[in-house]
Amino acid sequence: MAKPAECAASGNLISIEEDALIAASRKGELQAFNSLVLRYQGIVYNLAYRMLNDGETAADVAQDTFMSALKGINGFRGGSFKAWILRITSNACYDRLRQRQRHPTSSLDALVDDVESPTEFADPDAGPEEIALRRELMAHIRDGLLCLPAEQRLAVVLSDVQGLSYEEIAQVANCSLGTVKSRLARGRARMRDHLMRRGELLPSRYRHDVEG
Amino acid sequence: MLDRELRCYGITELLSPYLDGQVSEDERRQVEEHLPRCARCGRELQELRVTVQALRDLPVIAMPRSFALAAQPRTLPTFFPYLRNATFALAAMVLTMFVASLYVQMTSVSSMPQPKDAVAVQQVESFSAVASPTSRELEKLDAQPALPAPALAPGPMSAAPRAPSGAPAPSAAAKQPQDEANNEVQKAPDTAETGTALVPQRATTAGGGVSEKVPSSGDGDEKSAPPANSAQQAPPQWPLLEIEIGAFILLLILGGATLAVFWKERRGT
Missing domain, CATH: 1.10.1740.10 (RNA polymerase sigma factor, region 2, helix turn helix motif)
Known part of the structure; x- marks a missing residue:
């Protein structure tokens, strides 16, 4: 950090x-x-x-x-x-x-409608199969985030998606550092469970990490 | 076994901050001592690391548009619409007044041959005084005294009470000048029809007229007559012009203020 x-x-x-x-x-x-x-x-x-x-x-x-x-x-x-x-x-x-x-x-429509465009995370040497896989992974992560309580989601998004420090997150969420830590820990744990339920979606380099 | 579970429980709580380096020295040592001995916690940490990595790899979502605040209308002072509308309204008013006064002047000129000749003449005179008098009108005015003057000679202004009794004489006398005037019209057809036609007619009524104006216009001194009448006649026109000028100046001020406010905000954003 x-x-x-x-x-x-x-x-x-x-x-x-x-x-x-x-x-x-x-x-x-x-x-x-x-x-x-x-x-x-x-x-x-x-x-x-x-x-x-x-x-x-x-x-x-x-x-x-x-x-x-x-x-x-x-x-x-x-x-x-x-x-x-x-x-x-x-x-x-x-x-x-x-x-x-x-x-x-109203929120259900948004869930169906809003598929992130694959061009946003396409890398040039990714085949169509890999793109499809990534797309599915994105959707899976998104669903996982949506399942989190809002406060945990805020902590996870700020920390892991946007890379804010704990201090900054504490300021944003108007809470103590300890609260940030525990919200983040619980949110990440939930996300981990959610993600591992469909571990096959993870790119090989991730899976290698997990197995290794 | 139970002891180990409890130990793991304490450690799993620390794994997330450990990943971020947000643990105390003591906590870090606890985790690092525990991990090699506990495959489950090691695997958990690894999965957590993968989870965080997957979240970091989420794409940045492209914005549908810029959220920069589209300034001008929002920061213009609240009174601006009123100022602008007032300016437009005043502009419309000034334009209407201008057109209306033009129209009035046009129609008064064209209605001059009517019996209201004395009034009409005065209007023409005051009009020519307001607008720069054309050479044509000047000509006419010069010609005027020459024609009726000799005929309408008798009394000065003080002759007013005598007017009814003295009327027949001037009227008889006036016929001569009228003829002369008619001749004059024929002689000088190039002068404006309305203007020239009017002059003799005025002379007619002035001479044969029954009104109080008779003595004054019957007076030989032509020069004194028009000013006396124009003093009566001018007021309806002069205030109008003043209002017009006033409104126009107000329009300039309002318009200037509107533009200034608008321009300042434009520059400011």
Whole structure:
């Protein structure tokens, strides 16, 4: 998890630039805020997508997130902007999930509709069979994520899909490091069980790891 | 056996943070001591590692669109629509007023040959005073005094009370100038029909008229007559023009403000 020194240095530069952008956004400079949007929209959209498993709703959530972030930028009290914006995102996702529980029909369509395009993870020398296999694995992982309680899903997605540190996850989820650890451990354990139920989907290099 | 299960239970809890290096030195030692001795926990760790790897390999989902906030309409001040609409409304108003005043002037010119001649003449005069007087009108105005002046000679303004009694005489006298004027029209057909036709007619009514205007227009001093009437006649036109100018200036200010607000926001985004 430790970053190389040069990476940390460029991280500092980025954060200095980011502070300037945030300050400008506070003064109402939309261009500055949009620079922040461009920087974080990918991670925001992907978190929403993984939490909700529906591109359309995820896009709505992402748009809502940035709109409420702009409104509430004065409420941002320093720290990690990334964590702050992801916290807004996760709260918006929780809202949507609650809505879904109240009207369960709409989520089923999303499950069927939303198959990730294979081009997104195609590698050039993969045969059609391998692509099909990978696609099935993706769908299987996705189903597994959906089976997790929302809090565990958030922890797993932030940590393993998006590569956030425990500290950042704690900020996003507004909980302690210990809570992050246990949510992540339980979520991963569930995911492992789910994945191993269809171990044949795993690429040979993974299976080799498991057997070895 | 039970002891071992319990030990495993403690260890499996640590496997996930161990994978991330998020365990204390003590916990790390516990795990590393346990793993070589317990195949089950070793396998569990391995599966966990594979799971995490599979999650990391999940593709990044391409965004359907950019979420950059499409600024302008959102950040324009809330009063902007009102300002803009007010500008449009005022522009429409100014345009209507302009067209209307043009129309009024056109129709008043074309209606001049009607019996309301005195009024019409004054309108023409005030019109020509407002707009730059054309040479044609100037000609006409110059010609005017020459024709009726001798005939309508008698009293000055103070003669007003005498008007009814004095009327027949000027009217008789006026016929002469009218003829002369008619001749004049024929002599100078190139002058504007309305204008020239009007002049003698005015002379007719002025001479033969029964109204209070008779004495004043019957007065030999032609120059005093038109100003007196134009003072009565001008007011309906002058305020209108002032309103027009005022509205136009207001339009310029409003339009400028609208553009300024709009442009500032455009630049700002």
